[in-house]
Amino acid sequence: MIVFPNCKINLGLYITGKRADGFHDLETVFYPLPVTDALEVIAPGSLQFTSSGIPVPGDAADNLCLKAFHLVQQDYPQLQPVNIHLHKNIPIGAGLGGGSADAAFMLQLLNSKFQLGLQQEQLINYAAQLGSDCPFFIANSPCYATGRGEALEPLSLDLSGYSFLLVHPGIHVNTGWAFRQITPQAPAHSLKEMIQLPVTEWHRVIGNDFEAPVFAAHPVLAEIKATMYSQGAVYASMSGSGSAVVGIFPKNKIADILWDASYRVFKVN
Structure with a gap:
């Protein structure tokens, strides 16, 4: 199964406070754009992560796609090991949320492929454990975001023109x-x-x-x-x-x- 995680842009971004947990409160608007990576999962596999395209830094074992798999497997131990391949096209460290998108799409891919029956709220809860931007990519539509960026409110904003x-x-x-x-x-x-x-x-x-x-x-x-x-x-x-x-x-x-x-x-x- 293959999916195409897309990027997001921020329309406005204000840092409004420092939180007790060390994070910051902010307000921003997330808007999705169709600049994408390609994420493929093959099952059964041997639980490995490979990549192509833009080099993905760091240890493959620390990749958010693998972390997403382990997070879901904690609650659904019947998940079979999978081979994960990511073709990276969204620039890294660019403020476009590419890594967060990959993680969120991985959650949705696992849900679909293994018919887990997870609802959007459950997927958002998993996504929030992987990164502040990740929940946005579950909804993947224009949102007004507060908190760390995980508190999302749907926004009527059409920029197709x-x-x-x-x-x-x-x-x-x-x-x-x-x-x-x-x-x-x-x-x-x-x-x-x-x-x-x-x-x-x-x-x-x-x-x-x-x-x-x-x-x-x-x-x-x-x-x-x-x-x-x-x-x-x-x-x-x-x-x-x-x-x-x-x-x-x-x-x-x-x-x-x-x-x-x-x-x-x-x-x-």
Whole structure:
């Protein structure tokens, strides 16, 4: 069985407080986009993880797909060992949630393949144990997120009338470092309200708290954002803690921008 985990972008991101558990409270809007990995599971197998495409760092035994399998197997010991292969296409460390998507899709794949009968709420509970962004990919539709990012509220937000440009210059931003640069502060207006404004107004009122420190450390990201605006984007922002930059353009009006050959560039029309 094969599935195609997709990425997400953040539309606005504010760090609103520091929690007693060491995490931060935030508010953001998650929006799914069809830039995907490919995840294949073969059963019966020997419980191994292999990958292709973008190199996946770290020990394979620590991969979130394997962790998802072990998490479900604790409650369903009848699960047969499986062979897992991930073809990685979503840039890593880019603020696009690729690893979280892989884990969430693994949960759903196991549920389907082994007919476990897990409901969405149960899948979300498993996903929350794997990472703060993982629950979003169970719903995989526009959501207003608070808490660590796991408290999700469905949002009526249709951006099908626009095209998206994602540019990742290969810079890895350490999320822990990025959070340490932020002094938590509630925004003047709730993002939940601001996101209802016309997209053409977002550049005035919706921001990402991570941009100031990350752009200071990596000025090329600010240059990418500025280039998008100069070439017709109605809204542009870094996604998550970076380093992917997202531009929203009028439908089918993404300019032919000559980016550095080392950048990974995705267009979604």
